[in-house]
Amino acid sequence: MNETLLKVDNLVTHFSIRGKPIPAVRGVSLEVKKGKTLVVLGESGSGKSVMLRSILRILPKETVTSGQVLYNGEELLHKSEKEMQRIRGSQIAMVFQDSLSALDPLYRVGEQIGECMRDHGTAAKGTIRGKVTELLTKVGIPSPETRMRAYPFEMSGGMRQRSVIGMSLANTPQLLLADEPTTALDVTIQAQILTLFKQIQREYGMTVILVTHDIGVAIEMADEIAVMYAGKIVEYGDVSQVLGSPAHPYTKGLIEATPRPGQREELTAIPGQPPSIANMPAGCAFAERCRWATERCRAEQPEYISIGGGHYSACHLTESSTA
Ligand SMILES: Nc1ncnc2c1ncn2[C@@H]1O[C@H](COP(=O)(O)OP(=O)(O)OP(=O)(O)O)[C@@H](O)[C@H]1O
Numbered sequence: 660m661n662e663t664l665l666k667v668d669n670l671v672t673h674f675s676i677r678g679k680p681i682p683a684v685r686g687v688s689l690e691v692k693k694g695k696t697l698v699v700l701g702e703s704g705s706g707k708s709v710m711l712r713s714i715l716r717i718l719p720k721e722t723v724t725s726g727q728v729l730y731n732g733e734e735l736l737h738k739s740e741k742e743m744q745r746i747r748g749s750q751i752a753m754v755f756q757d758s759l760s761a762l763d764p765l766y767r768v769g770e771q772i773g774e775c776m777r778d779h780g781t782a783a784k785g786t787i788r789g790k791v792t793e794l795l796t797k798v799g800i801p802s803p804e805t806r807m808r809a810y811p812f813e814m815s816g817g818m819r820q821r822s823v824i825g826m827s828l829a830n831t832p833q834l835l836l837a838d839e840p841t842t843a844l845d846v847t848i849q850a851q852i853l854t855l856f857k858q859i860q861r862e863y864g865m866t867v868i869l870v871t872h873d874i875g876v877a878i879e880m881a882d883e884i885a886v887m888y889a890g891k892i893v894e895y896g897d898v899s900q901v902l903g904s905p906a907h908p909y910t911k912g913l914i915e916a917t918p919r920p921g922q923r924e925e926l927t928a929i930p931g932q933p934p935s936i937a938n939m940p941a942g943c944a945f946a947e948r949c950r951w952a953t954e955r956c957r958a959e960q961p962e963y964i965s966i967g968g969g970h971y972s973a974c975h976l977t978e979s980s981t982a
């Protein structure tokens with residue numbers, strides 16, 4: 660299977676703050692093949708969530724998004740809100756970063772999942788209860804018949820997260836956008852949920868974009884990796900290219916700042932902070948933190964340089980494979 664399910668081209672998203680456009684996503688292009696997992700890696704504030712929300716078009720009203728988002732060859736940015744509502748939750752589902760807020764505290768978990776199926780008409784009335792039980796079993800919730808009657812506050816964090824993942828899968832979406840689905844959980848539950856994701860993905864042939872700031876999660880889950888910094892993808896390639904032979908200084912910095920098993924030497928954190936999105940520099944957004952930065956880096960934004968085999972880096976210092 661080598662078909663493209665989602666192709667994003669030059670996606671730009673501006674918030675408007677006191678009438679001034681503030682760029683959070685600054686020209687993102689990516690492509691995800693059917694059945695594959697793209698991991699988006701990057702530190703806090705790099706625009707990962709805004710990028711996912713731009714694809715599904717769930718952003719505040721005054722936000723302006725441009726570029727192309729082709730899903731199965733159809734442009735999502737030109738669809739009406741009504742058409743988008745039909746697509747959200749049925750063909751494309753999202754697991755939100757803050758999963759607690761994805762559940763309504765006033766309704767039982769089973770009712771909420773059932774509601775999701777009813778909204779999209781994917782299950783006949785008499786079958787919903789059985790389907791919810793089946794789904795909760797699939798996401799590893801013990802005694803689903805009893806658990807489906809629980810309110811969100813009666814569940815542990817791990818159970819709630821499983822329920823939210825269950826809800827996102829209720830209508831067997833083709834594309835799942837998962838925004839840090841395991842960040843709030845302890846390591847054991849995190850591993851269980853990632854295994855569950857893979858199982859479900861295999862079973863449904865689902866395509867996934869998974870956002871994380873955890874390199875361990877990326878290694879575990881990714882076919883391809885997009886490293887995001889200050890609203891742009893700075894490095895792109897398959898998992899062995901990006902994490903095995905990183906080309907961009909930011910990716911190198913992220914890897915050096917990550918503990919490896921058995922490591923004794925001290926970790927090196929990337930110095931400084933990302934620039935504020937309200938005040939982006941003229942040149943490379945990473946230049947201020949980069950130990951190799953030159954005058955050119957501070958003056959001129961780097962283009963993507965192909966390193967070969969679908970591996971790209973947006974850095975003036977990257978050596979092109981064709982050079
Ligand atoms: N509704 C909004 N209005 C204005 N600015 C926003 C809004 N939502 C996000 N931002 C800004 O956009 C930038 C990108 O935010 P985003 O939430 O996408 O980061 P992220 O990479 O998901 O970070 P994290 O890892 O912390 O979740 C940040 O500077 C953030 O402050």
Ligand SMILES: [Mg+2]
Pocket residue numbers: 707708709756838
């Ligand atoms: Mg986020």
